[in-house]
Amino acid sequence: MSRQQLQGGRILVVDDEASVTGALKLILAEKGHEVKTAKSATEATAALKDRPYDLVFIDLRLPDQSGIELLTRVKMDAHETEVILMTAHGSLDVTIEAIKRGAFYYLEKPFTPEQVSALAYRALQFKAVKSENRTLKNALVDSGGDFGFIGRHPKIRQIHEVVRTAAPSDAAVLIEGESGTGKEVVATALHLASSRADRPFIRINCAALPSELIESELFGYRKGAFTGADRDKRGLIEAASGGTILLDEIAEMPTHLQTKLLRVLQERRLRRLGDEQEIGVDFRLISSTNRDTSLMIDEGALRKDLYFRISTIKIRVPPLRERPDDVMLLAAHFLRRYAEKYNKNRIRGVSQTTHELLARYDWPGNVRELESVIEHAVLFAQEDQLMPEDLPEQLHSAQAKNFRCVIPPFLTMEEIEREAIAQTLERTGGNVKKTAEMLNYHRPTLYRKLKKFGFKGGHTPQGDEAESQDADAYNVSAN
Ligand SMILES: Nc1ncnc2c1ncn2[C@@H]1O[C@H](COP(=O)(O)OP(=O)(O)OP(=O)(O)O)[C@@H](O)[C@H]1O
Ligand SMILES: [Mg+2]
Structure with a gap:
């Protein structure tokens, strides 16, 4: 029911006294509402099963049940329906109980027509606002299409x-x-x-x-x-x-x-x-x-x-490591959130190396861990990008352990080794000392392998004289 329809609410009046139901029907119908009446809780329950009502007036004393019981039933079966309990003057305890159980309000007998119509109007308005809010909320939830559950991976x-x-x-x-x-x-x-x-x-x-x-x-x-x-x-x-x-x-x-x-x-x-x-x-x-x-x-x-x-x-819900592309999407989301929270709006993104560290990590704690890593990094950030040193320890220490690369099938160990050396040389600009360090080779071993695999470079020293060869440049592509 929208606010425009306030005039035409569907109302049920439950009371065993015909004078009361009659009076209410008259007052409310005159305001344009559609009014039905019931003499007992049983009759009311049947009517409510039949079709939904916007508002129900219930007398506290019914012949077959207490008004409170009927109220509870109504709110249980159709929580959208508003209920007004009719009580005798001074029954405060009951009134409080009724409100606790979801009654919109109470109406003390005897009442005036103005009281009745004003109360009915407010109850219907309340109901309309509630359902409008709900529609709005649904629209909001729908708008992004992701329900606040961020991710683009097909499984998400x-x-x-x-x-x-x-x-x-x-x-x-x-x-x-x-x-x-x-x-x-x-x-x-x-x-x-x-x-x-x-x-x-x-x-x-x-x-x-x-x-x-x-x-x-x-x-x-x-x-x-x-x-x-x-x-x-x-x-x-x-x-x-x-x-x-x-x-x-x-x-x-x-x-x-x-x-x-x-x-x-x-x-x-x-x-x-x-x-x-x-x-x-x-x-x-x-x-x-x-x-x-x-x-x-x-x-x-x-x-x-x-x-x-x-x-x-x-x-x-798949673990984060099964959807690597979502890592950066979520990281950006949390970055925005925490940059705002900690008033660090100058932080615009993450540096290339930080990106690599985030992408390589295995995320055993999944999104919760990613969120706290980004919060940590935002707190520590000094620049307008998140730098590797802003990231907590686990991202630095775990990277090698959790790193996996895909090796094409049918390669021999020797071919793999050759490729590793070639790529590392490329990264270090042909620097043998750095290459040996990165691959964790004793330098003479690396020289031996360079020779074996036919890499061309400066002369190949023997044993520990290698110390002097730091600047040896190797040509990676040569064979
Ligand atoms: N896809 C997502 N988009 C945005 N935030 C997310 C997403 N997944 C998780 N989060 C955030 O990560 C944190 C952990 O999520 P949540 O509490 O739902 O995990 P859980 O699976 O219930 O974990 P547990 O099994 O430990 O209870 C929360 O702060 C949540 O907001
Ligand atoms: Mg949980």
């Missing part, structure tokens, strides 16, 4: 596509990937691009919580359920009402809880610890893990039936 583009397609559905998504690859970014994108965007997004890290705590955090408890439970507490699943839950490291959850979670997923109902009654819950589940799920199933750490339930859609 494919993830963008999956997010676009899967987000609007309620399908359970399992995100797999090494630590720091951006699983949480993907999960957030899924939430923001879904119709649940204006509802809570709740993250639970199962690996970080002791198992007893996971249970009470997730499912909530009744007062007295265990020592220390001195009051009723809603669990996170309940708190997510209408939103999304991200379960991080789901296989760290003890198996009996996995069974319990599976039941909640199947039945969409749960029981707080120590409670007899079940309550309906509405949430979308996203799980993530940085471990191999098939291995975890084999080991018995992850229940197979739960696995099938949580992985309707599976997304595998």
Whole structure:
């Protein structure tokens, strides 16, 4: 509903007193709203199932249920619908409870027609603004097409596509990937691009919580359920009402809880610890893990039936080393971010050598590591480019270890060695001393090899006299 349509809201009035429903219908219909009435919670529930309403007036005392219960149900089934609770004068506790459960406001009986129409107007306006915000947010999320999940590698583009397609559905998504690859970014994108965007997004890290705590955090408890439970507490699943839950490291959850979670997923109902009654819950589940799920199933750490339930859609986020071209793209992104954050806007880019170091590195910590490397470099940068010395230690020490080059097939070791010498000579401008150092050869050995491979240069000294030959220039191309 847009703001232009404010005049024509669809309103349901629930009260067993005909005088009240009649009066409200008259007042609201006169303002151009379409008004239906119901005498009980049962009747109201049926009406709400039938078609959606923008606003529901609910009397606190209904013959078959409390108004609070009906309110809770309405917000659960259709959280977009606004609810105004009608109460008797002075019932402050109830009013607070109602607001906590998502009521827009309350209306004290007896009321004047002006109060009713003003309140209805504000509730409908509120609803319209909320849905406009959501549309705006969706547009923003769509605009870049990357949902803030940066990357051009085909596998990343494919993830963008999956997010676009899967987000609007309620399908359970399992995100797999090494630590720091951006699983949480993907999960957030899924939430923001879904119709649940204006509802809570709740993250639970199962690996970080002791198992007893996971249970009470997730499912909530009744007062007295265990020592220390001195009051009723809603669990996170309940708190997510209408939103999304991200379960991080789901296989760290003890198996009996996995069974319990599976039941909640199947039945969409749960029981707080120590409670007899079940309550309906509405949430979308996203799980993530940085471990191999098939291995975890084999080991018995992850229940197979739960696995099938949580992985309707599976997304595998590739490690950074599998998408080398994205390194520079992400580096540029983080450079902009941190240059701004630390007020170092003169930093425009990275030097050629820095670029090489970043490109060669293996990124065991993935994007998280890259982000912190760039933050570090920005903090230390003195010039208008990030220089190699701005980079943290690991980039300097690890480069040789992690460097891989592709060697064409069918080459002999001798041919490889010859090529290595030729290229190094080229780099050093034919300087034998430097070439020996770079290749870690004893200099006489290098001379021997130069001779063997037929490189042409100055005379080839023997043994340790080589010291005097520093400036020997070798012609690389000669054979
Ligand atoms: N493609 C990306 N674009 C932009 N930022 C990213 C991207 N991938 C990761 N990041 C950033 O890298 C950091 C780590 O990402 P995130 O927390 O999502 O990783 P994760 O896979 O959930 O890691 P873990 O398994 O350790 O929980 C975050 O600061 C995130 O914003
Ligand atoms: Mg994470």
